[in-house]
Amino acid sequence: MPYQRRMRLPRIEDPTLNGVPLERMMLSLSSDGVTVEAAKPAVSVQDMPGRDGQIDLTLTDATGAAYMGNRTITLSLYAIGGEDDILAAKTRLAALAGTVVTLAWRGLPGHYTGRMSLGAWEDKWAGRHQIATLVTMSIDAGPYLIGRDRTATLKAGTNTIHVKGNRPCWPTWTLTPAANAKTVSIQDAHGHELAIAGTTAITGRITIKTDPDGRELRVNGNLTAPTLESDYFPLLTGVNTLTLTGCTGTLTYQPLTLI
Structure with missing residues (x-):
């Protein structure tokens, strides 16, 4: 498969699942390692009689880029040892099937997150004794690597902050009114x-959460509506100039990176 559609990482020393190294779960990567499928933009076009070509109806983010679809990440895993050890590894990994997990490894500016599923276990035997098992784990992951929380203190008036990553991200604001x-x-x-x-x-x-998946505004814990003219706007990568009126506070965000 062409490189631009798939990244193959044949051997990674320290992948972590939900922050736990695979080796602590008594699992290791096989020679197929980790495969990260491409994330494709969600594009919509429409034919219209009387016009050449197609009309682009694609929804875009604050930079004009199309929103990206999920990507599939596949891990080829094995466990070796006694039958009790292999059963423990199976049980621990299978407990995560169907849940939302995080996956990270050294060198990446964040973690992938998505819902995990397991393939069939392929047990290996030596005579009457089980010696190993193989399994393929898949994650229906979001397109971006999610970085660690970053916080900036904001004063009344003009503030300048630098946002990491290469895609717009959604901040959480914590404000104190003047x-x-x-x-x-x-x-x-x-x-x-x-x-x-x-x-x-x-x-x-x-407190204001701007993420479209969990957007809310609260004053003293009570849900409140912003003004009709308000936008829940994202932070763009690079330098952002923010002006606070009638308050001070902080913002927290997780940088998003597409690779």
């Missing part, structure tokens, strides 16, 4: 604003 502030807002340098407005002074802790 005394007597009836409006709290965050603006970026691209015309986006996220604001809360009240008829009385806003008091207490404000």
Whole structure:
């Protein structure tokens, strides 16, 4: 299969599953190692009579790039030892089947995450004794490597931060309103604003999660709606200029990297 469609990593010394090295689970990679399928952009086009070519209806992110689909990651694994050891390895790995797991290894700027499934176990025997077992584990993973949490402290007024990764990411904001502030807002340098407005002074802790999979805004733990003109905007990679009005606070984000 062409290289641009698939990356094959024949031997990786220290992959971790949910943060645990495979060797601690009594498992090792076989010679086929790890295969990372390509992540393909989700593209939509439409024919229209009276026009040449097709109309591109693809949804794009803040950089104009099409959103990416999931990718399949396959690990070829084996366990050796006594029958009790092999059964323990099988049991521990099978407990994760159907769950969302993380996969990482040295040198990557983050981890993949996705739902895991197992193939059939292929047991090896020497006479009446089991000596090894082989299995293929697959992860229906998101397209991006998810980096560790990064936090920046923000003051009232203009702030400049540098965002890692190579894809837009979704921050979590934790804000403290200024005394007597009836409006709290965050603006970026691209015309986006996220604001809360009240008829009385806003008091207490404000937390805003912007990730589309779990988006919410709370004041003192109570769900609150932003203003109608507000956008839950992402952070772009590189330098971001953010202006806070009526508050101070912090932002936390996980950089996203596509490779």
